[in-house]
Amino acid sequence: MLIRGARLYGEGEPVDVLVADGVIAEIGSVQAPGDAEVVEARGQVLLPGFVDLHTHLREPGREDAETIETGSAAAALGGYTAVFAMANTDPVADNAVVVEHVWRRGRETGLVDVHPVGAVTVGLKGEKLAELGTMAKSAAGVRMFSDDGHCVADPLLMRRALEYSTALDVVIAQHAEEPRLTVGAQAHEGETASRLGYAGWPASAEESIVARDCLLAEHARARLHVCHVSTKGTADVLRWAKNRQSTGVISAEVTPHHLLLTDERLATYDPVNKVNPPLRTASDAAHLRAALAEGVIDCVATDHAPHAVQDKDCEWAAARPGMLGLQTALSVVTETMVRTGLLDWRGVARVMSERPAEIAGLADQGRPIVAGEPANLTLVDPDAEWTVRGAELASLAANTPYEGMRLPGVVTLTLLRGQITAREGKIV
Numbered sequence: 140m141l142i143r144g145a146r147l148y149g150e151g152e153p154v155d156v157l158v159a160d161g162v163i164a165e166i167g168s169v170q171a172p173g174d175a176e177v178v179e180a181r182g183q184v185l186l187p188g189f190v191d192l193h194t195h196l197r198e199p200g201r202e203d204a205e206t207i208e209t210g211s212a213a214a215a216l217g218g219y220t221a222v223f224a225m226a227n228t229d230p231v232a233d234n235a236v237v238v239e240h241v242w243r244r245g246r247e248t249g250l251v252d253v254h255p256v257g258a259v260t261v262g263l264k265g266e267k268l269a270e271l272g273t274m275a276k277s278a279a280g281v282r283m284f285s286d287d288g289h290c291v292a293d294p295l296l297m298r299r300a301l302e303y304s305t306a307l308d309v310v311i312a313q314h315a316e317e318p319r320l321t322v323g324a325q326a327h328e329g330e331t332a333s334r335l336g337y338a339g340w341p342a343s344a345e346e347s348i349v350a351r352d353c354l355l356a357e358h359a360r361a362r363l364h365v366c367h368v369s370t371k372g373t374a375d376v377l378r379w380a381k382n383r384q385s386t387g388v389i390s391a392e393v394t395p396h397h398l399l400l401t402d403e404r405l406a407t408y409d410p411v412n413k414v415n416p417p418l419r420t421a422s423d424a425a426h427l428r429a430a431l432a433e434g435v436i437d438c439v440a441t442d443h444a445p446h447a448v449q450d451k452d453c454e455w456a457a458a459r460p461g462m463l464g465l466q467t468a469l470s471v472v473t474e475t476m477v478r479t480g481l482l483d484w485r486g487v488a489r490v491m492s493e494r495p496a497e498i499a500g501l502a503d504q505g506r507p508i509v510a511g512e513p514a515n516l517t518l519v520d521p522d523a524e525w526t527v528r529g530a531e532l533a534s535l536a537a538n539t540p541y542e543g544m545r546l547p548g549v550v551t552l553t554l555l556r557g558q559i560t561a562r563e564g565k566i567v
């Protein structure tokens with residue numbers, strides 16, 4: 140197959156990219172072999188396929204909200220070639236049987252590489268460690284562990300998890316939320332929450348755990364990944380921790396929604412805006428964008444969190460937190476980071492593909508676009524715009540906070556090992 144006239148990383152003159160046997164065969168001015176399928180790129184931006192370190196696919200257990208198949212379709216349409224499926228399923232992915240099931244279903248679906256995240260503690264209960272080694276050595280080859288949805292709040296358990304992780308060469312991803320500080324919390328603690336009468340979710344609940352965990356990771360010489368950073372204070376703690384002569388390795392992600400949306404949206408009382416951690420202030424969002432551009436926050440992760448209608452379309456306090464993200468991530472990053480001049484397309488490749496692949500230790504993702512590399516690629520029309528409609532997204536659920544919004548940046552082609560998985564908004 141030949142991609143004709145694409146601008147690699149949005150730089151330089153358009154070139155042709157020949158893909159054969161799952162790898163990039165040749166780049167330059169290439170004659171299409173007679174039997175080759177030709178995709179006219181017309182100067183669009185070619186990037187390495189995106190890697191999402193934080194996705195909720197809901198299978199097993201809540202196949203009414205999302206399945207590995209529908210979530211994989213959303214991922215492919217969003218330009219992703221690998222996703223990490225969080226462990227908070229039912230049953231919980233805290234053992235080899237469940238992680239192998241998720242991994243196998245991902246392979247069968249074949250639209251995106253689905254890497255199961257293993258739970259840190261049994262049943263996500265925060266009481267005793269799950270069998271990390273068994274999951275790491277299973278067919279699923281688990282590389283990342285997280286109790287996401289819950290914080291590993293007990294410092295002794297967190298310390299043990301970090302210590303074990305070094306021997307297994309895996310990363311512990313923490314949902315940083317001191318549970319004693321967020322009892323009954325409904326919205327970011329601040330002016331909006333006071334005005335609307337919501338119990339506040341203080342920034343310090345996140346920041347105190349991140350500070351603690353950075354120190355625990357440093358002492359354990361372990362790899363810590365901080366999920367969904369949402370406050371300026373957390374970015375400051377990360378900057379401090381990364382600047383130390385640390386022997387642990389700390390990485391962090393930010394979600395598209397924390398880059399774009401703020402707690403002012405809560406005035407409508409629409410639970411589509413309820414998410415954990417909560418939407419914060421405009422100042423937080425501005426600092427998160429800057430921290431991402433600077434590299435203090437390593438990457439963008441969607442925290443794609445589909446919910447069935449009855450769990451989301453109800454009164455605020457009862458609604459589950461979480462929002463869809465896979466199909467809108469590139470557009471939100473284009474809007475918040477590219478259009479603002481904070482990142483060029485090379486930078487987008489870094490935060491959406493290269494860094495996440497490195498953090499998770501994926502050898503075949505986030506690779507340079509050169510001959511001989513696996514053809515995991517995403518073609519983006521940087522000038523096109525589209526209007527988000529939840530009902531038209533590939534997810535089973537429709538809880539997008541961007542309903543009706545016009546956003547820039549459209550994924551027009553996704554290739555997984557040289558096979559087209561999505562083209563012009565359709566699954567192939």
Ligand SMILES: NC(=O)N[C@@H](CC(=O)O)C(=O)O
Nearest residue numbers: 195287288414415444460461
């Ligand atoms: N982000 C959310 O608001 N919800 C996530 C859990 C999580 O990421 O903490 C979910 O599983 O629905």
Ligand SMILES: [Zn+2]
Nearest residue numbers: 287288314366
């Ligand atoms: Zn979380």
Ligand SMILES: [Zn+2]
Nearest residue numbers: 225287288442
């Ligand atoms: Zn999550």
